[in-house]
Amino acid sequence: MKSILFEQTGHPATVLTAKEVALPEPGPNEVRINVIAAPINPSDIMFVQNLYGIRPQLPSGVGFEGMGVIDAVGEGVEMPTGTRVSFTGTGTWSDYAIAHQRSLIPVPDAISDEVAAQLFVxxxxxxxxxxxxxxxxxxxxxxxxxxxxxxxxxxxxxxxxxxxxxxxxxxxxxxxxxxxxxxxxxxxxxxxxxxxxxxxxxxxxxxxxxxxxxxxxxxxxxxxxxxxxxxxxxxxxxxxxxxxxxxxxxxxxxxxxxxxxxxDWMRRADSKTRQDVAQNVISLLASGKIQLPVEASYSLDQIVDAVDHADRPGRWGKILIKP
Known part of the structure; x- marks a missing residue:
């Protein structure tokens, strides 16, 4: 499988590369996701530059959110394979990614892949x-x-x-x-x-x-x-x-x-608050009342073009990575 990695911090267009890596296996309470789409957010760019609240452990994957289909599950996971989900983690710009089951949000059919990829951050x-x-x-x-x-x-x-x-x-x-x-x-x-x-x-x-x-x-x-x-x-x-x-x-x-x-807000909020926010966000996106436009999509091999595009002024929509 292919994944976007960086071995030193710096400008994303300079340090990010698409590399062949081993297919990861989910541990207890984890799932493996066949990634369909993942957005480029400012937090991702700051992470690569070592300017974010979470510091990278090099070499590191990149991308904090995405969407895809559960491909394999670890011990203790009740959600079945084949489930379409939005998820968070580190390393979503990849063919496959590992995520904890607590970070998964099942995605209704009414929400497109492009919108589901942006559902969280x-x-x-x-x-x-x-x-x-x-x-x-x-x-x-x-x-x-x-x-x-x-x-x-x-x-x-x-x-x-x-x-x-x-x-x-x-x-x-x-x-x-x-x-x-x-x-x-x-x-x-x-x-x-x-x-x-x-x-x-x-x-x-x-x-x-x-x-x-x-x-x-x-x-x-x-x-x-x-x-x-x-x-x-x-x-x-x-x-x-x-x-x-x-x-x-x-x-x-x-x-x-x-x-x-x-x-930190997610850590502080109780489970009911998190569930209420998730339900409200999903309802608004599924109804079309809230729009999350996409300006362009790029493959993993086009990562330099993708991060350059994400950095352009005057964009009207999100830039997505589509493995």
């Missing part, structure tokens, strides 16, 4: 973060990098809940699409003053919560957009730059800045 993160934001119907939620796959998911969830959204972009080519998804207001941070525009949009009140994936100057400016008692939730650092924090704003506006990592 962005949908679960978006659903959990909108919940954690505390913003209710009629309130404002701001999202940086609104044109990302995650941003689009949040926009659609908020529209369904009656939450008004402000999204930041660096170019205007996706504005019409974002508006069509339900984005209330869009701000181009390259040509507009973010804090001034937010004050204008919210009649001077600011927003109670910002979901930020950018860092750097975008986060610095986003903090100024918060209302008194507001919360900034950071879930990424696309700029690879730390923000500058205005301590005076934190003190006198009683602001909160906190991080969000889905891995």
């Amino acid at each position: 962005n949908p679960f993160t978006a659903y959990a973060m909108v919940q954690d934001s505390g913003v209710t119907e009629g309130g404002w939620l701001m999202i940086t990098a609104a044109g990302s796959a995650f941003g689009k998911m949040v926009i659609q969830l908020c529209m369904m809940r009656g939450i008004k959204t402000i999204g930041t972009v660096r170019r205007d080519d996706l504005n019409n699409e974002l508006k069509a998804l339900g984005l209330t207001e869009v701000i181009n941070t390259e040509i507009e003053d973010l804090a001034a525009r937010v004050r204008q949009i919210t009649d001077g009140a600011g927003v109670p919560c910002v979901l930020d994936a950018v860092g750097g100057t975008t986060t610095t400016e986003a903090i100024k957009c918060l209302s008194k008692g507001g919360v900034l939730i950071i879930y990424g650092l696309l700029s690879l730059q730390d923000p500058s924090i205005n301590v005076g704003l934190l003190i006198f506006k009683e602001l909160t800045i906190k991080g969000f990592w889905l891995t």
